[in-house]
Amino acid sequence: MSAFAAYTIIGLSLGGIFALAALGIVLIYRVTGVLNFAHGAMGMFSTFVAWQVFYGYPHPGMPSWEVTAEAILAGLGFAVVLGLFLELAVFRWVRNRPQITKAVITIGVLLTLQSAASLIWKNNQYHLPIYIAPQTSTFMLAGVPIGANYIVIVVAALGLAFGLAAFLRGTAFGRAMRAVSDNPTTAALWGVRVDAVGAVSWVLGSVIAAIAGILITPFINFDTTSLTLLVVDSLAAALIGGLVSLPLTVLGGFVLGLLETYPTIWIQSLGLPRLIALLVILAVLIVRSPRGLPGVAK
Amino acid sequence: MRGNAWRFAAALIAFAVLARLPVGLDAGFQFDAALAVIWAFGILSLVLLYGYAGQVSLCQATFAGVGAYGAGMTVASLHGGYLLGIVVGVLFATVLGVLVGLPALRLHGITLAMVTLGIALVFDKYVFQDHLFDWFTGGAAGWQVSSASLLGISVDSSKHLLASYDVLLALFLVCAVLMLNLHSSGAGRRFRAIRDSELAASTMGVNLTRYKLLAFAMSAGMAGLGGSFYPLVAGSVSPQPFWVFTSLQLAAIGVLMGVRYVPAAALGGFFMAVVPDVLTRYGHGTFLNRAYEISFDWFQIAVGVLLVLQLILLPDGVWGDLRSHAARIRGALRFKRAGEVTAA
Numbered sequence: 132m133s134a135f136a137a138y139t140i141i142g143l144s145l146g147g148i149f150a151l152a153a154l155g156i157v158l159i160y161r162v163t164g165v166l167n168f169a170h171g172a173m174g175m176f177s178t179f180v181a182w183q184v185f186y187g188y189p190h191p192g193m194p195s196w197e198v199t200a201e202a203i204l205a206g207l208g209f210a211v212v213l214g215l216f217l218e219l220a221v222f223r224w225v226r227n228r229p230q231i232t233k234a235v236i237t238i239g240v241l242l243t244l245q246s247a248a249s250l251i252w253k254n255n256q257y258h259l260p261i262y263i264a265p266q267t268s269t270f271m272l273a274g275v276p277i278g279a280n281y282i283v284i285v286v287a288a289l290g291l292a293f294g295l296a297a298f299l300r301g302t303a304f305g306r307a308m309r310a311v312s313d314n315p316t317t318a319a320l321w322g323v324r325v326d327a328v329g330a331v332s333w334v335l336g337s338v339i340a341a342i343a344g345i346l347i348t349p350f351i352n353f354d355t356t357s358l359t360l361l362v363v364d365s366l367a368a369a370l371i372g373g374l375v376s377l378p379l380t381v382l383g384g385f386v387l388g389l390l391e392t393y394p395t396i397w398i399q400s401l402g403l404p405r406l407i408a409l410l411v412i413l414a415v416l417i418v419r420s421p422r423g424l425p426g427v428a429k
Numbered sequence: 430m431r432g433n434a435w436r437f438a439a440a441l442i443a444f445a446v447l448a449r450l451p452v453g454l455d456a457g458f459q460f461d462a463a464l465a466v467i468w469a470f471g472i473l474s475l476v477l478l479y480g481y482a483g484q485v486s487l488c489q490a491t492f493a494g495v496g497a498y499g500a501g502m503t504v505a506s507l508h509g510g511y512l513l514g515i516v517v518g519v520l521f522a523t524v525l526g527v528l529v530g531l532p533a534l535r536l537h538g539i540t541l542a543m544v545t546l547g548i549a550l551v552f553d554k555y556v557f558q559d560h561l562f563d564w565f566t567g568g569a570a571g572w573q574v575s576s577a578s579l580l581g582i583s584v585d586s587s588k589h590l591l592a593s594y595d596v597l598l599a600l601f602l603v604c605a606v607l608m609l610n611l612h613s614s615g616a617g618r619r620f621r622a623i624r625d626s627e628l629a630a631s632t633m634g635v636n637l638t639r640y641k642l643l644a645f646a647m648s649a650g651m652a653g654l655g656g657s658f659y660p661l662v663a664g665s666v667s668p669q670p671f672w673v674f675t676s677l678q679l680a681a682i683g684v685l686m687g688v689r690y691v692p693a694a695a696l697g698g699f700f701m702a703v704v705p706d707v708l709t710r711y712g713h714g715t716f717l718n719r720a721y722e723i724s725f726d727w728f729q730i731a732v733g734v735l736l737v738l739q740l741i742l743l744p745d746g747v748w749g750d751l752r753s754h755a756a757r758i759r760g761a762l763r764f765k766r767a768g769e770v771t772a773a
Binding site for chain 1: 485535540543681684726732733734741
């Protein structure tokens with residue numbers, strides 16, 4: 132029973148990561164129409180920047196929370212620059228191209244980011260994590276100790292999902308983003324600055340990817356490829372949300388996290404979770420008509 | 430018929446030239462030459478599937494890998510001849526192609542890209558690496574192929590690498606000519622109709638189920654044919670050459686070179702196998718008193734950046750761009766000649 136509870140907690144926090152990464156994919160897809168296969172690679176690069184600041188340089192006499200904050204700020208700051216650069220240098224110029232062309236461009240971005248990171252940080256596996264909460268602090272929930280870092284992930288996923296939803300519904304800029312996602316031409320006619328909206332969604336998406344990447348470091352041995360390939364699980368979670376719904380995407384992330392974790396109680400296999408993610412993708416795409424997904428052109 | 434004769438003549442000349450190229454080079458470059466043809470098969474299979482039939486695939490290296498493991502298993506574990514190994518490899522890849530084609534019946538564009546990326550990842554991390562599939566992959570050690578012969582010719586990697594290169598090259602050129610002929614055949618026209626609009630194609634009476642599955646089966650079989658030579662060329666099989674990033678690279682280089690054109694496959698195969706080796710061999714030294722070293726990562730960065738630039742600037746790919754330039758020059762020459770005739 133306690134093993135089951137422990138696996139549930141691992142599954143939920145893994146699911147929280149998927150949910151976070153998927154939120155960024157959904158945001159960018161809804162507003163700019165780009166299905167971003169490079170989402171994992173973007174998060175990976177920002178995570179490595181944070182990791183470099185955390186472990187790469189000596190921080191004499193600094194309290195550990197300050198080092199953590201500095202690392203996270205560096206990672207997120209890099210994510211802002213990366214998102215802005217991709218929008219300004221690449222995706223602004225292909226706005227009216229077919230959807231699949233834009234998706235293939237993100238594969239070019241993926242290859243570039245992954246190999247640039249592997250050039251800088253080599254193909255080693257890293258397991259020195261960035262802890263948000265101290266590693267030793269735990270909560271007791273129904274007699275089961277839960278590490279505070281697990282709770283941070285779940286709270287971050289839920290908080291960002293609802294924060295993002297509130298931002299899209301409640302603020303003028305959020306309404307502008309939704310207008311662009313419905314119809315860019317009409318939105319432009321009504322005076323919405325489509326360029327600014329595109330830039331903000333790329334920056335937000337990139338930052339969310341970075342948060343997901345930084346939060347996952349305590350739980351896996353990470354390298355430049357494993358974080359890049361996290362995009363497949365995130366796509367599965369995003370598909371459960373139909374590539375539109377933020378709450379359903381978060382739910383999808385948690386469901387996928389649990390589905391991928393429970394079988395490891397009985398079967399030790401590194402590849403099995405990938406099979407489960409693929410089956411979820413297939414199940415969603417075949418059960419729903421593809422035309423049920425918004426903006427998926429024939 | 431006249432076009433056909435020209436194509437076969439061009440293929441024969443290409444064979445005579447290309448077969449000579451790696452003669453006398455060291456074993457490393459001879460391996461690159463054979464590998465270039467294997468990846469050219471992978472890109473040619475993408476020309477059929479994406480360029481002709483409009484079906485995106487991010488798992489072409491997986492088809493090649495299944496072909497390689499099928500051939501390796503037949504030769505190393507079942508002690509069959511290598512010819513049988515190739516047949517088994519192509520068969521396995523074709524069956525997988527049909528299986529991947531089944532969900533594709535309901536999917537297009539980005540949803541198909543997601544599914545095929547998932548398939549590439551599952552084969553990379555699960556099928557090629559899990560103990561459950563040791564009968565197929567030979568476990569962590571993989572299959573070793575030390576000596577083999579095809580129809581009496583010794584073609585193993587240790588001493589007769591060039592023989593297997595010649596066989597591969599001949600097969601590739603045959604496939605390339607068949608692909609050129611396919612373009613204007615009935616099936617090719619149906620593929621292109623599906624690419625341009627599935628709805629219009631089915632209205633015109635094209636059987637979508639049959640022709641989509643046919644495209645996937647033929648494409649996977651072609652990638653598997655190239656892959657089934659891998660154990661011969663490399664002497665062993667391992668998951669690494671067929672991992673998910675190879676599939677992404679095949680797609681990237683295929684689109685970069687011009688995924689609608691057959692010659693782009695040869696160009697892409699050469700680019701993918703030979704350029705990184707040349708870079709790592711000669712790309713180190715000192716420049717302005719600073720040591721530098723160009724690794725494989727630089728090659729992949731170049732592929733990514735070139736792909737992004739190409740899709741923004743030259744959407745038809747390198748070969749497509751060359752073709753349209755050539756057509757413009759031909760047109761200008763014809764115009765000039767016509768002017769001379771009227772002046773005289």
